[in-house]
Amino acid sequence: xxxxxxxxxxxxxxxxxxxxxxxxxxxxxxxxxxxxxxxxxxxxxxxxxxxxxxxxxxxxxxxxxxxxxxxxxxxxxxxxxxxxxxxxxxxxxxxxxxxxxxxxxxxxxxxxxxxxxxxxxxxxxxxxxxxxxxxxxxxxxxxxxxxxxxxxxxxxxxxxxxxxxxxxxxxxxxxxxxxxxxxxxxxxxxxxxxxxxxxxxxxxxxxxxxxxxxxxxxxxxxxxxxxxxxxxxxxxxxxxxxxxxxxxxxxxxxxxxxxxxxxxxxxxxxxxxxxxxxxxxxxxxxxxxxxxxxxxxxxxxxxxxxxxxxxxxxxxxxxxxxxxxxxxxxxxxxxxxxxxxxxxxxxxxxxxxxxxxxxxxxxxxxxxxxxxxxxxxxxxxxxxxxxxxxxxxxxxxxxxxxx
Ligand code: PMP
Ligand code: GLU
Numbered sequence: 496x497x498x499x500x501x502x503x504x505x506x507x508x509x510x511x512x513x514x515x516x517x518x519x520x521x522x523x524x525x526x527x528x529x530x531x532x533x534x535x536x537x538x539x540x541x542x543x544x545x546x547x548x549x550x551x552x553x554x555x556x557x558x559x560x561x562x563x564x565x566x567x568x569x570x571x572x573x574x575x576x577x578x579x580x581x582x583x584x585x586x587x588x589x590x591x592x593x594x595x596x597x598x599x600x601x602x603x604x605x606x607x608x609x610x611x612x613x614x615x616x617x618x619x620x621x622x623x624x625x626x627x628x629x630x631x632x633x634x635x636x637x638x639x640x641x642x643x644x645x646x647x648x649x650x651x652x653x654x655x656x657x658x659x660x661x662x663x664x665x666x667x668x669x670x671x672x673x674x675x676x677x678x679x680x681x682x683x684x685x686x687x688x689x690x691x692x693x694x695x696x697x698x699x700x701x702x703x704x705x706x707x708x709x710x711x712x713x714x715x716x717x718x719x720x721x722x723x724x725x726x727x728x729x730x731x732x733x734x735x736x737x738x739x740x741x742x743x744x745x746x747x748x749x750x751x752x753x754x755x756x757x758x759x760x761x762x763x764x765x766x767x768x769x770x771x772x773x774x775x776x777x778x779x780x781x782x783x784x785x786x787x788x789x790x791x792x793x794x795x796x797x798x799x800x801x802x803x804x805x806x807x808x809x810x811x812x813x814x815x816x817x818x819x820x821x822x823x824x825x826x827x828x829x830x831x832x833x834x835x836x837x838x839x840x841x842x843x844x845x846x847x848x849x850x851x852x853x854x855x856x857x858x859x860x861x862x863x864x865x866x867x868x869x870x871x872x873x874x875x876x877x878x879x880x881x882x883x884x885x886x887x888x889x890x891x892x893x894x895x896x897x898x
Contacts, residue, residue, distance in 0.1 A: 511634055516865030517627055520849065524859035535886040537875045538859035540676060540824065542741040544796075547789040550740060550778045557777030566770035569761045570597025570749070574776045577783035578749055585787075588721050588732070590751045596760045597779075599771045601707045601735035601748035604760070606632050608731040608750060609668070611759040612701050613638040617667035622653045623867030624826060626676045626705070630867070641666070642867060647817055647828065651678035655689040662697055669694070672705035673720075674712055677826045677866045677873040679801075679819020684718045691723035701756075702730045707748070710739040710790045712821040713798050721751070728753050739790050740782045745775040797823050800876045800883055807887035808874075811894060823877045826863065830870040835897035842897065845872050855896070856889035 503510070520538035528534045569575065575592040582588040598604045605628070613619065615637035621629050622645045630640045643661050645651045658669070673682040682690075694700055702720060709717045721730040735748030750760065764770070801818075804825060808816050813831035835842055837855070842848045846862035849872050853859050863871030876883055 508635065512631055513865075515627055515631070516861050520853070520859050520861045523853060527853065527857070527859075532857055534853070535858045535878065535882050535889075537878060537883075537886055538861050538873075539877075540738075540822075540875050541743040541877060542738060542793060542823070543877050543879065544741040544793055546741050546745070546778075547782075547785070549785050550742070550781050553781030554774045554778040557774045562773045562777050564773060566773050566776060568765040568770050569595070569757070570770055571773075571776050571780075574780050574783075575749075577780045578751070581783045582732075582751060586717065586719050586722070588719065588727075588751070591754075594754055594757050595749055595751050596757050596764070597747065597749045597771060597776065598760075598764060599746040599748070599768055600737060601705065601733050602628060603764075603768065604733045604735070604748050604750040605629070605670070605703060605705060606635070607760040607763050608701075608703055608733070608752070608756065609633060609636045609638070609670075611756060611763055612731075613667055616665065618663060618665040620658070620661045620666060620669045621867075622651075622671050624651060624675070624677050624863065624871070625670075625867050626672055627861075627865045629670055638667070639665070645678075645680075647815070650817060650820075651675065651680045651826070652682060652686060653690075655693045658690055659693050659696075662693075662700070666697070666700055668701045668703060670703040670705065672708065673718075674708035674819075674821025676708065676822050677824045677861075677863075677871075678817065679822045679824055679826070680817075681712055681714055681820040682718065682720075684722075687718055687720045688723065691720060691726050694726045694729065698729075700729065702726065704730055704732050706732060706734045707738050708822040709734060710787070711794055711797055711823060713794075713801065714820045731756060736779055736782055739793075741793065742775075742778070742782070745772070745778065747771050747775045747779050797876070800878075800880060803880055804874070804876045804883055804887060807884070807891075811887075811891045813894065823875055825874045825876065826866070826868070826871050827874065828870050829863075829872050832894060832897055833870070837897055845869055848872060851897075852890055852893055856886070856893040858886040858890055 524534045575595040613636040619633045622643045633640045731752040736742040816827040849862045861873040
């Protein structure tokens with residue numbers, strides 16, 4: 496007698512991994528649109544502006560000049576130099592070009608850093624709410640995420656005391672974003688100094704500072720935790736062009752770190768993706784050197800939209816929401832609606848509510864569970880003012896139908 500054991504094709508690694516909820520909700524919105532429903536997409540975090548013309552021109556020029564071959568894995572030296580110059584000029588941070596590794600996006604730079612530094616079982620401290628992919632990347636590295644609940648009362652920011660309480664002998668890394676996706680919170684220089692003082696006491700902890708929303712900041716100049724000399728060598732600064740220059744589809748980001756970490760990321764990339772697109776890299780040089788006028792214009796538009804949506808959201812009974820200082824998201828607490836029903840269907844979770852809003856209000860949002868807070872949903876306001884007004888009116892109308 497023969498026994499056939501059917502083995503699953505897929506690895507445990509991929510079975511354990513959750514699908515990105517931002518990408519899933521955007522996909523569901525697109526599917527509904529394909530059926531002829533007019534869906535307003537407030538789920539995907541991407542600027543609705545076009546890439547500035549001078550950046551597109553640099554890409555065309557790169558093609559004409561035949562920059563169409565493989566590039567060095569960490570990026571063209573002139574791009575890495577332009578990024579190092581940017582970090583000095585805008586952030587007063589000293590890095591040499593060989594400490595910069597250009598990648599296919601901040602997402603890849605985060606994954607590179609995690610995979611190069613964490614061993615299985617190492618702990619990564621992550622303040623919640625956090626960006627969706629953080630905890631999944633830690634899973635891929637077989638690490639363990641240790642969450643600190645950043646309270647809405649403290650503008651979703653953690654204190655030095657909370658940080659220190661989460662540290663154990665297994666802590667290897669800490670990862671956060673400021674301005675934060677999904678809360679829009681921005682850490683001040685003093686707040687970062689408080690965290691840096693704690694890290695000073697623990698020389699084996701490495702800090703990933705995700706600064707992709709650097710320029711979408713409504714309360715003044717960007718502050719990086721890499722500015723504190725006593726911990727700078729343990730900071731992996733991650734940034735990119737997707738948000739500041741509306742270049743999400745071009746796929747380019749970078750990290751700055753010690754040469755040891757940069758070389759490790761170069762080795763990893765060299766086996767997985769190689770250098771990112773040659774044409775994109777030439778466009779990114781133009782972005783680095785072209786000034787910040789277009790960035791400020793976009794930031795002004797985001798500020799107007801933030802104020803508009805804040806007014807409309809606070810007008811909905813049951814919604815509790817903070818006024819974000821940066822990025823382009825609201826992260827409202829919707830717990831008042833959980834347990835209510837529509838046509839006999841109960842909203843048990845924020846995901847149920849987010850799907851209800853998609854199907855009834857035709858607005859795509861993302862469940863807060865994906866960001867580590869099951870009482871919230873995330874609303875991106877990277878859409879036109881007209882779309883935002885319509886979306887908020889539709890959401891309000893839908894929520895009023897819940898009993
Ligand atoms: N970090 C955060 C906090 C983000 O919101 C995103 C989404 N774009 C990324 C990193 C990844 O950006 P990129 O497009 O550069 O991969
Ligand atoms: N970062 C964006 C977001 O949070 C884009 C989607 C993604 O890369 O996951 O929606």
